[in-house]
Each structure stands twice: as C-alpha cells, then as structure tokens.
Amino acid sequence: MSAGIVIAGGGLAAARVVKSYREAGGGEPLRLLTADSSLPYHRPPLSKRYLRGEIDADGTLVEESGFYAEHDCGCDLETAISAVHRDEVELASGERVPYERLVVATGASPRRLDVPGAGLDGVFTLRTLSDSTAIRARAAESRRAFVVGSNFIGLETAASLTQLGLQVTLCDRGNQLFRALETPAYSEYLVELYDEGHGVELLFDDEVAEIRGGGHVTSVATKSGAERDADLVIAGIGVVPNTGLLEGSGVDVDDGVIVNARFETSVPGIYAVGDVARFHDPVFGRSRRIEHWSNANYQGGELGKILAGADGGYDTVSSFFSEIFGASIRFFGDATGHDDIVQHGDFRDGDAVCLHTADGRTVAALTMGQEDEVNDRIKELIRERASAADF
Numbered sequence: 001m002s003a004g005i006v007i008a009g010g011g012l013a014a015a016r017v018v019k020s021y022r023e024a025g026g027g028e029p030l031r032l033l034t035a036d037s038s039l040p041y042h043r044p045p046l047s048k049r050y051l052r053g054e055i056d057a058d059g060t061l062v063e064e065s066g067f068y069a070e071h072d073c074g075c076d077l078e079t080a081i082s083a084v085h086r087d088e089v090e091l092a093s094g095e096r097v098p099y100e101r102l103v104v105a106t107g108a109s110p111r112r113l114d115v116p117g118a119g120l121d122g123v124f125t126l127r128t129l130s131d132s133t134a135i136r137a138r139a140a141e142s143r144r145a146f147v148v149g150s151n152f153i154g155l156e157t158a159a160s161l162t163q164l165g166l167q168v169t170l171c172d173r174g175n176q177l178f179r180a181l182e183t184p185a186y187s188e189y190l191v192e193l194y195d196e197g198h199g200v201e202l203l204f205d206d207e208v209a210e211i212r213g214g215g216h217v218t219s220v221a222t223k224s225g226a227e228r229d230a231d232l233v234i235a236g237i238g239v240v241p242n243t244g245l246l247e248g249s250g251v252d253v254d255d256g257v258i259v260n261a262r263f264e265t266s267v268p269g270i271y272a273v274g275d276v277a278r279f280h281d282p283v284f285g286r287s288r289r290i291e292h293w294s295n296a297n298y299q300g301g302e303l304g305k306i307l308a309g310a311d312g313g314y315d316t317v318s319s320f321f322s323e324i325f326g327a328s329i330r331f332f333g334d335a336t337g338h339d340d341i342v343q344h345g346d347f348r349d350g351d352a353v354c355l356h357t358a359d360g361r362t363v364a365a366l367t368m369g370q371e372d373e374v375n376d377r378i379k380e381l382i383r384e385r386a387s388a389a390d391f
Contacts, residue, residue, distance in 0.1 A: 003029075003098035005307060006089060008081050008245065009105035010034025012042060012293060013274030013300035015062040017103055020304025022071045030073035033089070033097065035080040038129050039065060044293050046132040047156035048323060052163055053136060057129060081106075084249040084270070101307065104246070104257055104265070104272040105300070108239035108291060113148065117211030123233045126153050135234065139164050142231035146220045148208055150177045152322060153236030155190070159324045161234075162198050169220075169228045170194065171203040182335045183354050183366045189347035193325060201228075239291060241276045254278060256289040262313045263303045271307075273299040279314055283383055284334050284363075292320035317379040330375055333364035333382040342388040345369075353378070353391070361385040 005021070005028050007014045014032055021030065034040075041060040049055045068075045080092040088098045110125035112118060124135050139145070139161055147158040150172040158170045170177075176187040177194070194200040203226060210221045211233055221227045241256045252258040252266040256278030263271045263279065274296040278289040298316060305312035319332045327350060338356040345352040347368055355378070356364035362381040367374070381390060 003087070003100045005030050005101045005103065006097060006099035007032045007103045007105055008084075008089065009103075009107055009242075009274070009276070010036050010038075010040050010075070010077070011105060011107050011274060011296060012040060012062055013107075013296040013303075014103070014105040015040035016297055016300025017105065017273065017304045017307070018068065018071055018073045019063070020301040021308050022304075024305045024308035024310045026304070026308030028100070030071070031097065031099075032068070032073055032075045033079045033081060033091070034075070034077055036128060037078050039063070039068070039075060039077070041129055042293065043127075044321075044323075046129060047126060047153055048160055050129075051132050051136055051139075051157065051160045057133070060129060081245045084246050084251070086250075086267075089245075100269065102270045103303065103307075104251075104270065104276060105274045105296075106242035106245065106276050108241045108275045110153075110235070110239050111237045113208055113211070113233075113235045113237070115208050115210055117213065117217070120211055120213050120217045121215060122213070122217035122231060123211060123235070125235050126157060127239070135232065138232045139166060142166055144228070144230050145169070146171065146228055146230035146233045147236065148172075148234070149236035149238070150174070151180045151236065151238075154234070155194075155236075155324055156322065157234050157236060158194070158200055159198070162200055163325070167199070167201075169201040169203060169230070171206055171208065171220075171222060173205065173207045175204045177202075181331060181366055182338065182356065182364075183341065185341070185343055185352075185354060186329070186347055186366055190324070192348075193327075198325060239275070241278075241289065243276060258287070261315070262306055263299065271303055273303050281318070281334075282315055283317055288318070288334065290318055290320075294319050294321070317382050319379070327368065330367045330370070331364070332367075332375070332379050333362075335364035338363055342391075344391070355381070355388040355391060357388050360387055362388050362391075 040062040082092045083090040088096045145161045177190040206222045206224045209223045212219045243253045257272035275291045281288045302312040335356040340357045342355045351369040354366045365378045
C-alpha cells in the first residue's frame with residue numbers, strides 16, 4: 001500500500017489541501033497529523049464570534065467531522081511531529097510515519113510575554129480553539145482585562161471583551177493602532193472608535209514591566225509606571241513560524257519554510273503552505289510570509305490541485321480582512337515601501353478607500369464598506385501597477 005501524502009498540521013490550509021486534492025482527482029491515501037485536539041477549524045472566530053459566545057465549537061470547523069473519512073483522509077489528533085526525515089516523519093511518541101510526499105502546514109505559535117509574572121493563572125495568548133475557550137470562561141467571571149498589542153489579535157480581542165461587558169485596557173509600545181496596516185487615517189479612526197466610542201483605555205508608547213498577583217493575575221505594571229487592575233491578560237504580540245520539526249531535514253528555512261510559487265521546498269517531495277510558508281509572490285516579485293485566513297485558504301487549495309497533477313500555484317493579489325466592533329475592512333497587496341496614500345471617503349462614515357502608492361503606482365489598498373466589484377477593481381489596479389488616478 002502506498003505511503004501516500006502526509007500533511008503535518010491541522011489548520012485551514014491542511015483542510016483545503018485535502019478537499020482540493022480530492023476534487024482535482026487525487027487518489028493517494030491522505031493522513032493528517034496535528035498536535036491540536038480538534039479537527040481543522042477557522043481561526044478568525046476565535047477572537048470574535050466564538051469568543052463572544054455567538055457560535056459553538058462546531059461552528060468554527062472548516063469541514064464537518066465526517067468529511068475526512070468521506071475523503072479517505074486519516075486524522076491523528078494530539079499527535080506532535082518531532083522530526084522530518086527522508087521518506088518518513090518521526091512523532092513525539094517515537095512512531096515513524098512513512099510518506100511519499102509531505103505537506104508542512106504547521107502554522108505558527110504566539111510569542112509570549114517575557115516579564116515577571118507571565119506564568120500566572122489568567123495570562124493568555126490566543127491561537128487555538130482551546131485558548132479561546134479558556135479566555136471565554138475566564139471573561140465570564142472577570143471585570144477588567146489588559147490586552148497587549150494592537151494588531152489583529154489585540155484589537156479584535158479587546159473589542160470582543162468590551163462587547164462582553166469587561167473594562168479593557170489596551171497597551172501598545174507604538175503610538176498608533178494597527179500600525180502594521182501603514183494607514184494613519186484608519187489608525188486615527190480606531191483611536192476614536194475604541195477610546196471615545198467604546199471606553200477602551202489606550203496606553204501608547206508603553207510596555208508591560210510586570211504582571212502581579214498571588215497565583216493568579218490581579219494587576220499589570222508598565223514601564224512608564226502605570227498600574228492597572230486586571231483579572232485576565234491577553235498578549236497579542238505576534239507569532240513565530242513552527243519550523244522546529246525541520247531541523248536536520250535539509251529543508252531551507254528562514255523565518256518560515258522557503259518555497260517557490262508551487263509551494264515546493266528545497267527538498268523534492270516536501271511542500272509547505274499557510275502561515276509557515278515563505279513563498280515567492282510573482283505579483284510583487286519577492287519572498288513573503290503571510291499569516292492570514294485568506295492566504296491559508298488560497299494556498300491550501302492551490303497545493304491540493306498541484307499534488308493531484310493539475311495546474312496550480314501562487315498567482316493572486318494577497319488580501320485579508322478584519323472585523324472590529326461590527327465594522328469590516330479589507331486589505332489588498334503589500335504596502336511595504338509605499339510613499340503616498342490617496343484616500344477616498346471617510347472611515348467614520350463606514351465608506352473609505354485608501355490606495356497606497358509607490359512612485360505613483362498602486363501597490364496596496366485598505367477598504368471599508370465597498371462592494372465586491374469595487375474591491376476586485378482595486379486588486380486589478382494593484383496587479384497592473386496602475387495609477388491611483390485610474391480608480
């Protein structure tokens with residue numbers, strides 16, 4: 001019997017590989033190995049709808065539980081891989097699982113606070129379904145939360161906890177919210193939304209110095225000398241790609257697994273997709289690693305086709321989304337190196353487009369309240385490097 005295709009990791013990208021591979025006619029056995037205790041689930045609800053209790057755990061699943069058996073894919077939960085060898089992977093249990101082709105979809109792990117008290121009960125990171133479940137349970141018996149970081153996880157979690165009735169302090173070492181989007185007008189709008197609109201306390205240009213409490217967290221002290229009572233602390237300070245299993249495998253790694261536009265690594269027969277993959281983006285002509293739902297969804301689908309012998313590969317204008325206090329945004333392209341922003345509309349009105357340009361050419365955009373046809377047109381502007389005046 002063929003060793004088939006082994007998928008290391010159990011997130012969205014892994015689930016999409018399975019589905020796309022079978023839909024493209026792939027017939028080899030599939031085996032999914034994940035350290036998680038759940039079948040593949042969507043991560044966006046973990047900081048939003050699931051955290052707020054609007055959906056249950058089944059509502060986060062990428063596919064219903066019977067999907068994998070129906071598609072001849074074995075799923076080994078709570079199964080950690082310790083090493084990758086030629087033609088087989090070694091599990092933490094010592095078992096060796098052979099493969100003909102291997103897909104690395106191990107995602108990333110959250111960075112943790114490195115301060116006194118970081119190990120106290122009530123200090124969380126948010127990456128997994130079990131993380132969100134634990135935070136939701138703690139929030140139900142809490143009054144005050146302290147959130148560190150103001151990008152995706154920090155902002156979305158702070159909003160959800162506020163909607164659950166907690167008093168929230170949001171601390172960031174920078175001087176603007178969601179600075180990763182490089183869109184000052186949106187950051188200014190967010191300050192008004194959080195501070196004036198929803199009563200979230202914002203601490204800028206500050207960092208956590210110590211988390212205090214006797215066994216469980218009771219307060220947080222910052223480097224500026226501030227101290228705030230807190231029943232729970234959530235750190236949203238970025239992630240690190242999970243590449244440790246590849247040490248000694250011969251696979252090239254540099255802040256992610258290096259792959260080409262067809263998701264092939266430096267070792268034949270081994271592929272990588274999703275948050276862990278540093279891939280070649282032909283639209284921008286450079287190497288990128290993207291940690292968002294849209295990317296995992298797209299790459300997993302493309303790799304499934306490739307593994308089945310069909311055409312596929314990375315060729316799209318990257319995009320991602322976020323929803324904060326009911327307002328959704330979309331971001332397209334790559335704002336790295338932009339030198340100007342052309343704005344249409346106003347975020348306060350729920351209707352805005354910010355076009356990021358470099359040498360007069362559109363390279364990225366942040367939109368709110370736009371129809372799909374408008375967003376599609378913006379993606380074409382980015383692909384064609386058209387002038388913002390063409391919008």
